[in-house]
Amino acid sequence: MAKTTVTPKIFVLDTNVVLHDYMCIYNFQDNDLVIPIVLLEELDRMKKGNDQINYNAREFTRELDKISGDELFAGGIQLGKKSGRLSIETGKPFSPELKRSFPEETPDHRILAITDHLRLSHPDRKVILVSKDINLRMKAKSVGLMSQDYRSDKVQNMDDLYKIAEMASCRDDLIAKLYESREGLPVGDFNLKTLPKGNTYYVLDSGQSTALAYYNCAGKRIECVDRRRCFGIEPRNAEQTFCMDALLRPELQLIAITGKAGTGKTLLALAAALAQNHLYAQVFLARPIVPLANRDLGFLPGTAKDKIEPYMQPLFDNLSVIKQRLKQSGAEYRKIEEMLKNETLVLSALAYIRGRSLSETYFIVDEAQNLTPHEVKTIITRAGEGTKIVLTGDVEQIDSPYLDAQSNGLSYLADKMKDQPIFAHINLLKGERSKLAELASNLL
Numbered sequence: 001m002a003k004t005t006v007t008p009k010i011f012v013l014d015t016n017v018v019l020h021d022y023m024c025i026y027n028f029q030d031n032d033l034v035i036p037i038v039l040l041e042e043l044d045r046m047k048k049g050n051d052q053i054n055y056n057a058r059e060f061t062r063e064l065d066k067i068s069g070d071e072l073f074a075g076g077i078q079l080g081k082k083s084g085r086l087s088i089e090t091g092k093p094f095s096p097e098l099k100r101s102f103p104e105e106t107p108d109h110r111i112l113a114i115t116d117h118l119r120l121s122h123p124d125r126k127v128i129l130v131s132k133d134i135n136l137r138m139k140a141k142s143v144g145l146m147s148q149d150y151r152s153d154k155v156q157n158m159d160d161l162y163k164i165a166e167m168a169s170c171r172d173d174l175i176a177k178l179y180e181s182r183e184g185l186p187v188g189d190f191n192l193k194t195l196p197k198g199n200t201y202y203v204l205d206s207g208q209s210t211a212l213a214y215y216n217c218a219g220k221r222i223e224c225v226d227r228r229r230c231f232g233i234e235p236r237n238a239e240q241t242f243c244m245d246a247l248l249r250p251e252l253q254l255i256a257i258t259g260k261a262g263t264g265k266t267l268l269a270l271a272a273a274l275a276q277n278h279l280y281a282q283v284f285l286a287r288p289i290v291p292l293a294n295r296d297l298g299f300l301p302g303t304a305k306d307k308i309e310p311y312m313q314p315l316f317d318n319l320s321v322i323k324q325r326l327k328q329s330g331a332e333y334r335k336i337e338e339m340l341k342n343e344t345l346v347l348s349a350l351a352y353i354r355g356r357s358l359s360e361t362y363f364i365v366d367e368a369q370n371l372t373p374h375e376v377k378t379i380i381t382r383a384g385e386g387t388k389i390v391l392t393g394d395v396e397q398i399d400s401p402y403l404d405a406q407s408n409g410l411s412y413l414a415d416k417m418k419d420q421p422i423f424a425h426i427n428l429l430k431g432e433r434s435k436l437a438e439l440a441s442n443l444l
Contacts, residue, residue, distance in 0.1 A: 007125055008032055008084055012115045014131035015042040015107070016402050017150045019053045021374050022060035025079065025086055027152040032076065032084040035064075036114045037091055038107045050351055052375050092117035101143055108136050115145050132402035155406045155415040168192055172206040178213065184223035187215060197419040199252065201225065201242040201426070212238055214245060218421040231332050232325025233271035236432045240264055246424040247272035247390065250279070254380065256368075256414045257392040259428030265392040266366050267318045273362040273390075274322065274332075277339060280362045280386070285315050286350040287366035288375075315347045315366060350379075359384030368410040369393035370400050376409030 009031040017024050018039065025033055046057040067077060067086070076087030092113045094105070102109040111129070119127040129140045129147040140147035170190060178185055187195065190204075202213040202222070212225040225245045227235050235241040240263075246255050247269060257265045266285075273283045319336070326333040339345035350365065365371075365379060368391035376391070383389055391413060395405040405411060417423040 009126040010118055012129045015039045016132045017130055018060045019056050020132055020372055020402055022056040030082055030084050033086045035088045036111045038110045042107055089114050097143055155411045166202045168202050168204055170204040170206050172208050175206050175209050175211045178211055178224045184221035187220050187222055190222055199424045212241055230271040230275035231322050237430050239428045243268050243426040246426055252424050253388050253422040255390045256425040260394050262431035262433030263428035264432050269364045269390045269392055270318050271322055281360040283345045283362045285347045285364045288350045288370050312347055357384045358382050358387050360386040363389045365391045367393055369395045369398050369408045371409035373409045373412040376413050
């Protein structure tokens with residue numbers, strides 16, 4: 001039987017794709033890629049600055065310079081043995097239909113004109129515009145152009161990723177033995193339907209008694225999980241108990257905590273970090289700055305410290321909650337004050353860690369759902385010896401216009417790391433901030 005040959009597609013890249021992932025050109029297999037000339041113009045305007053998109057603009061330009069030559073403008077260059085060709089397409093005139101629909105020659109509309117030109121020039125091939133801008137994709141489809149999101153870093157099985165702890169039936173005598181054992185019991189003693197590959201938390205139920213348990217994938221043992229109090233903060237439900245347990249386990253070097261507002265993600269992470277301050281040279285708590293209403297930080301008055309302070313306030317609020325639970329004359333309260341004074345407890349904007357190597361650091365990244373997969377990779381590769389990284393966030397509250405629940409860095413991390421022995425993911429569902437906050441989170 002003759003082997004059918006699939007004609008490679010032609011993908012046209014929007015600027016926001018390379019700003020999202022500057023190595024994106026290597027993720028399209030054997031299909032051909034076209035860079036509209038307007039994309040280079042937009043990158044030129046965005047190359048200056050300290051934000052991640054400015055960094056990505058510079059890195060993409062450097063990557064393009066490595067592989068570029070005269071052929072890039074004349075037929076393109078081969079990206080690899082099993083990869084397609086990369087070329088740059090100069091500006092093209094608007095078709096009558098495009099002129100009627102989009103009379104203004106904006107960068108987006110110029111990209112549509114190039115895509116339309118390629119579609120007419122290659123009637124035997126699929127020409128697809130790749131953009132993370134939903135509006136641009138809709139505009140493309142309105143004039144008969146194929147378009148799609150950049151999907152190489154999208155998580156597919158979201159239901160499996162964000163389920164709560166596993167429920168498992170168990171004999172009553174095993175639960176009794178589990179409570180008595182410090183080291184846990186072999187997983188083979190339990191009648192689990194499927195053996196998990198990664199670290200997993202369980203609610204064991206015999207019908208007469210229950211136990212909170214942890215499957216240690218490195219030791220292949222089921223261990224009992226106790227409710228533990230840290231710096232005045234005590235878990236209020238089973239999920240928070242699992243979360244605190246993971247945060248206190250030294251063998252878990254990377255943790256993702258997800259959940260809606262008010263579930264205690266950042267508070268638990270900070271309390272656990274403070275309780276282990278003697279194990280680390282520094283506790284570093286940071287969050288990305290996502291300006292609201294498209295207003296850059298430059299609009300805010302004051303020094304650089306003054307500009308970022310409003311964005312850091314939620315971190316200080318969590319620290320205040322902990323301090324309110326402690327006596328001012330107590331050792332733990334004094335320890336917090338001492339750590340702040342000596343800068344062994346640092347609350348800062350995430351942008352300030354670029355280029356640093358974080359050794360012996362308990363590093364908490366708040367609002368990680370607003371990071372791209374590449375940004376999360378950049379953060380984790382900062383980890384030196386003895387460092388633990390905790391990323392928290394709510395994938396339903398994403399402020400970036402080009403990220404969603406499937407493509408943000410936090411979901412990407414939880415998906416790619418789920419079977420690793422040094423990683424754990426805890427999803428918190430029940431809000432504990434207040435009855436009012438829980439009701440609003442569920443209904444509004």
